[in-house]
Every structure is written in structure tokens, then in C-alpha cells.
Amino acid sequence: MIKKLALSAIVLASSLYASSEVNVYSHRHYDTDKKLFKMFEEKTGIKVNVVKAKASALIKRMESEGAKSPADVLITVDAGRLYQAKSKDLLQSINSNYLTTNIPATLRDKDNKWFALTKRSRVAVYRIGSGMDSKLSTYEDLADPKFKGQIMVRSSNNIYNQSLMAAMIAHHGKEYALNWAKGVVANMAKAPKGNDRYQVKAVANGIGSVAIANTYYIGKMVNNKDASQRESVKKVKIFFPKFENGGTHINVSGAGVAKYAPNKDNAIKFVEFLASKEAQELFAKANYEYPVLAGVKSSELVSSWGQFKDDTISINTLGENNKAAVKVFDQAGWK
Ligand SMILES: [Fe+2]
Structure with a gap:
């Protein structure tokens, strides 16, 4: 008992x-x-x-x-x-x-x-004084040769990039997305390496002029213990690109x-x-x-940092197009 x-x-x-x-x-x-x-x-x-x-x-x-x-x-x-x-x-x-x-x-x-x-939005971060503020407009436009040697962006195995590409496919289809990716690769200042903050730091230090990064990293850099991050971020500004027929990628x-x-x-x-x-x-x-x-x-x-309009596509689409996005990156030679 x-x-x-x-x-x-x-x-x-x-x-x-x-x-x-x-x-x-x-x-x-x-x-x-x-x-x-x-x-x-x-x-x-x-x-x-x-x-x-x-x-x-x-x-x-x-x-x-x-x-x-x-x-x-x-x-x-x-x-x-x-x-x-x-x-x-x-x-x-x-x-x-x-x-x-x-x-x-x-x-x-x-x-x-x-x-x-x-x-979080995935945006363009440019070096103040680089003249990029007058050149930046849409995500599509980042493939334009006017940005040759200017773009810093991390590798394609990163899911943030895959979701951005998934959105590009949702807006324009795979073929367009592939040409876009090829254009961005041709515009890279360096082969992809490092995380979002690495790209922002590089741009601050004059390697390329436009980094692609998530917004919250800028906040983290502004209030960082590490002085080099605080110094880097003073040299850059956020630009909110849009898709031609949509809003800013979120x-x-x-x-x-x-x-x-x-x-x-x-x-x-x-x-x-x-x-x-x-x-x-x-x-x-x-x-x-x-x-x-x-x-x-x-x-x-x-x-x-400013206001922006969210992109119009459903977040569901980012997952649905993930496999296609990975394939497009591979085909485009985006490391
Ligand atoms: Fe993150």
C-alpha cells in the first residue's frame, strides 16, 4: 500500500x-x-x-x-x-x-x-559619400552594371539570401531571377564570405560601396561593445530597395x-x-x-532609418520557392 x-x-x-x-x-x-x-x-x-x-x-x-x-x-x-x-x-x-x-x-x-x-527587412547599406544613394533604387536594379565592383553580399548558402531570391522568383520567374543573380555576381566587390555584419564593415572600409544586410544588424552595430563595429556603422546608411512591383523584402x-x-x-x-x-x-x-x-x-x-512598404508576397512563398532559389544561385555561380 x-x-x-x-x-x-x-x-x-x-x-x-x-x-x-x-x-x-x-x-x-x-x-x-x-x-x-x-x-x-x-x-x-x-x-x-x-x-x-x-x-x-x-x-x-x-x-x-x-x-x-x-x-x-x-x-x-x-x-x-x-x-x-x-x-x-x-x-x-x-x-x-x-x-x-x-x-x-x-x-x-x-x-x-x-x-x-x-x-526584418533585407536592405542595401551604402557608404556615406560613395554617391550610391542617388544610384540605388530597386532590388532588380542591383544587377545593373553601374554597380560593377560595388556590391558586398554573403554566400548563397545563407537562408536570408535564399529567401530574397525566393521573392525575386515569385515576382519575376526563374529565368529572370537567374539573369539577375548573374548580374549581381558580376557586380560583386569580392567573392562572398562572412556574415551580414562583415559585408557592412567591408563597405565602411571602402571595399565595395553597397552591402546587402538585414536591418537589425545595423542596430546591433550601433550599440555594440566592440568599438570597431560602432565606428564602421557611422560610415554607412540604410537604403530600402523595393521590388519593381512590390515593396521591401521582409x-x-x-x-x-x-x-x-x-x-x-x-x-x-x-x-x-x-x-x-x-x-x-x-x-x-x-x-x-x-x-x-x-x-x-x-x-x-x-x-x-525611415519608412518602407512591406513587399506584397506572402511569407509562405519564401519557403515554397526555396529549392528553386538554391538552384538559381548554383546556376548563376553565386558562391
Ligand atoms: Fe540574423
């Missing part, structure tokens, strides 16, 4: 424990997120356990864990990755009135398997509830919290991203 009681106590304790936690697999690597997770814990009493790794590693892990996976929520920093997780059947549709009402349809999965939490970081989430209710609460006003305000303030929730303002620094 005592044995039985002890056993049921253990079962009860573990089920209580299980109902008060949420397991998050996250590719976001920002300090903001730590603060947000703490806020969620304090608000709900639900403990947030985080596994941090690259999206590709997290996706692989979820695949190999299968139905036994402890993952409740997957967070990644690119629509292409969210799409990949969905394609591998690692996410489940969730029914959340809050999320479907507050996150625009262009910023969430068609089947509600993932939701954008933040937006990408998202987002979250989906795992297919086998052991704590599904907590997972939904957690994603809803990340899309709440207080979380969105923190995302906007601390990580220089654009909030997805209407009515939440960007930070002062981010607003100072």
Missing part, C-alpha cells in the same frame, strides 16, 4: 511538473529572448526549458526524436526554415483566435502551423507548435505570449526588429 501510494505520488508529481513547463527549441540567439522567457515564467508559472541550436540541427533533432520528442515549440529566424519544418511534418496546426486575429495572413502559415513573431522569425508537443496548451500560451503587446514591445526595443502586432511601434533608432 505504501509502495503504491509512493508510486502514485511520483506519478502525480511528474504530471504536475509536466503541466507546468514548456520545451522550446530555438534558433534565435538574442538576449531579448532570455528576458521574454523570464517574463513568461513569472506571468504564468510555466517553466521555459530552452534548447538552443541552429535551425537545421533542431529540425534534424526533432526528426530523429519523432513521436518521443520533448519539443513543444520550434522558433527559427527565417520563413524558409519554418516552411522546412512544416514540410517535414514536425509542426501542428493550432487553433488560436488571438494569433489568427492579430497576425496578418501574409505573416503566418496557411494551415496555422507557424506564426511570425518579428519582421523576412520573419517565427514559432510553431511541435507535432508531438507533450505540453501543447502551454506551447500555445507561449506562442500567444510572444505575440502579445508586452512581448512585441520588447522585441521591437531590444532587438531592432519590426513588431508583427499592429499598434506596436518600432524603436526610435529603427524608426530613424
